[in-house]
Amino acid sequence: MKQIKDYHHKKVLVLGLAKSGVSAASLLHKLGAFVTVNDSKPLNENPEAQELLEQGITVICGSHPIELLDEGFQLIVKNPGIPYHNPMIQRAMEKGIPIITEVELAYCVSEAPFLAITGSNGKTTTTTLLFNMLEEDNKKPLIAGNIGTVASDVAQMAEKDNNIVIELSSFQLMGIDQFKPKIAIITNIYDAHLDYHGTREEYAKAKGYITKNQEEADYLIVNIEQEAVMDIARRSKATIIPFSAQRELKLGAFVKDGSIYFHDEKIMDVKDIVLPGAHNLENILSSVAAAKLTGAKNESIIAVLNTFEGVKHRLQYIGEIKGRRFYNDSKATNILATKNALAAFSAPTILLAGGLDRGNEFDELLPALKNVKAMITFGETAEKMERLGKMAGIKNIQRVDNVEKAVPAAFDFSEQGDVILLSPACASWDQYKTFEVRGDIFINAVHKLK
Structure with missing residues (x-):
């Protein structure tokens, strides 16, 4: 870990805890900052805050008092989930207090380079694939962020x-x-996340920050088939490496004659890839490009793609009961992810869908429902999902209280050879703390059926 002086004797407010807040507060304390932590959860229900208190860090719990910002803080480290329209954040911006997230701290102290992945869909699969390829090639990767350990914890040991x-x-x-x-x-x-960002333009702008500090010696791997992505690429100073599953390219990662290529080098045949779904081919191409740029050998890349079946909660195969195949796609928190999941199957499908209502309709899903023979709906969007099912001409539609009850209900509508798919097209927060919790409940309910 770099022993930086940037935060020494600086008065810093860590706003919101969870894992990233705890890590950020502890790291700042090590770096000599005067740290205050503020979390909305009361102290007696907040073991993380109690742990920080024992380290000698100032802790204020139970609310976010705006007057706290009058204490002369020079920096705020914000939990990513706190939106910028939050009154506390608005006041901080008015006062000109810089606001960062924990990943910035991680970068500042890390000895190791970062290989960073973002996007609306596919980032978890891409991250996992790239990590596995580098691990297979003995490149000593560490995994961090939303999918692994908190970034600033990883950075300290890198x-x-x-x-x-x-x-x-x-x-x-x-x-x-x-x-x-x-x-x-x-x-x-x-x-995606328009309730947080307000507009698609602001959301795309936020995604583009991943390259805002990159230079020509750095690489930006982009989906050439997406204008929104290419718009970011055109403004980047990095060396651009495109990928496409739809056409042959002069450089980058692409498919040609049924094989994956990087630049002019054939890597492997598509038919030998285990991971299902056309959308996953794009994830594979981007991870191959990053692995090759990091120096990974083809043999290592092929070994991973010959065996990798997917990540948990993303089109995860759970098992078969009396000829019915069960898939957990709880990570499908938006319409596109569910469209991609449905496109991966040609068998008759019972779809389990619903969740947090962000104000949008689901009409875009309509063309993807051609193989859906029944729908089980739940959560805040259950009524919208039912309306969608009726528009698609699906005769068997049932509303249930939760995912646990959706599994036996789906089985009752199913026959041998059917797919039973949890792919909610919505976030989980109306009923479950995370999509992982939702997916685990689905898995447990399937095991109970057995």
Whole structure:
């Protein structure tokens, strides 16, 4: 870890805890900052805050008092989930207090370069693939961010010969200042998190921050088929490496004659890839490009793609019961992810869908429902999902209280050879703390059926 002086004797407010806030507060304390932590959860229900208190860090819990900002803080480290329209954040911006997220701290202390992945869909799969390829090639990767350990924890133990592979959300990227990945990937950009960002333009702008500090010696790997992504690429100073699953390219990663190529070098045949779904081919291409740029050998890349079946909660195969195949796609928190999941199957499908209502309709899903024979709906959007199902001419539609009850209900509508798919097209926060919790409940309910 770099022993930097940037935060020494600086008065810093860590706003919001969770894992990233705890890590940020502890790291800042080590770096000699005068740290105050503010979290909305009461202290007696907040073991993380109690732990920081024992370290000698000032802790204020139970609310976010705006008058706290009158105490002369020079920096705020914000939990990524706190929106910028939050009154506390608005007041801080009015006072000109710089606001960063924990990933910026990680970058400042890391000895190792960052390989950063963002996008609306596919970033977890891409991150996992890249990590596995580098691990297979003995490139000493460490995994961090939304998919792994908190970035600033990883950065503290990273050495110069490591590579930190990190999945980053738009929320995290809005809080960077100096962060500069050696390699950045933008998988795609679709409408997402508009309740946080306000507009698609602001959301795309946040995604583009991943390359704002990159230079010509750095690489930006981009989906050439997406204008929103290419618009970011045109403004980047990095060396652009495109990928496409639809056409042959002069350089970059692409498919030609049924094989994956990087530049003019054949890597492997597409038919030998285990991971299902046409959308996953794009994730594979971007991860291959990053692995090759990091110096990974073809043999290592092929070994991973010959065996990698996917990540948990993303089209995860759970098992088969009496000829019905169960898939957990709880990470499908938007319409595109569910469209991609449905496109991966030709068998009759029972779709389990619903969740947090962000104000949008689901008409875009209509063409993807051609193989759906029944729908089980739940959560705040259950009624909207039912309306969609009726528009698609689906005769069997049932509303249930939650995911646990959706599994036996789906089984009752199913026959041998059917797919039972949890792919909610919505965030989980109306009923579950995370999409992982939602997916685990689905998995447990399937096991109960057995």
